[in-house]
Amino acid sequence: MTEQEYKLPYRIHLVPITGPSIETKSWACGECQTVRGAYVEAYKCCLPRLCDVCSKVTATRYHNLCNVCSRKEEREKRQSMWDKMPEVEYTGGPIHDGVRFFENDEDYWEYYDEKDEDGIVELCNVKKVGHNLSPDCVLDFINERALEEIEDHDQKLEGEEELKVALEKFFESQTYMIWETNGKKTTLKQPEEP
Numbered sequence: 001m002t003e004q005e006y007k008l009p010y011r012i013h014l015v016p017i018t019g020p021s022i023e024t025k026s027w028a029c030g031e032c033q034t035v036r037g038a039y040v041e042a043y044k045c046c047l048p049r050l051c052d053v054c055s056k057v058t059a060t061r062y063h064n065l066c067n068v069c070s071r072k073e074e075r076e077k078r079q080s081m082w083d084k085m086p087e088v089e090y091t092g093g094p095i096h097d098g099v100r101f102f103e104n105d106e107d108y109w110e111y112y113d114e115k116d117e118d119g120i121v122e123l124c125n126v127k128k129v130g131h132n133l134s135p136d137c138v139l140d141f142i143n144e145r146a147l148e149e150i151e152d153h154d155q156k157l158e159g160e161e162e163l164k165v166a167l168e169k170f171f172e173s174q175t176y177m178i179w180e181t182n183g184k185k186t187t188l189k190q191p192e193e194p
């Protein structure tokens, strides 16, 4: 689309059933007809946006960067995240390579059996499912919903203590474990050829 073909914004008019039309202060995009308010906003609405870095047309007007530059920025961000992570020695346990989880280094090398360089991975903490929940957060949720319906704000629900004890037991009895990356990296040395 060239600048000549681009349809300019137009003013919004209100048309009463009787009497002359009234000019408003709002402008609409000439291309998509969306009311944008100010002229500049309406003008920019469907105008192709150029990449802040290389000036190529971006995917949509909501993107500041074209696909190539945004992928590059993404890569650099990820790299600097890895660079900043403190390095520790590997003593076993689950790991994450930025894409997938592995149960341990053996699992990792089985997957990357063709790889001919050391692997840099993030360590994981092993936690019980629901570790980030608590009886209190469940009770808060119930109270919020139930008390919405009660006009008397001093009113409390009965049996909270009993429910709390039951919930504690519930969270305690979970056995499913999950892995969570912990912001520390380690280098996995390539296994020796047998």
Ligand SMILES: [Zn+2]
Pocket: 029, 030, 031, 032, 033, 034, 045, 046
């Ligand atoms: Zn538009």
Ligand SMILES: [Zn+2]
Pocket: 051, 052, 053, 054, 055, 056, 065, 066, 067, 068, 069, 070
């Ligand atoms: Zn670009």
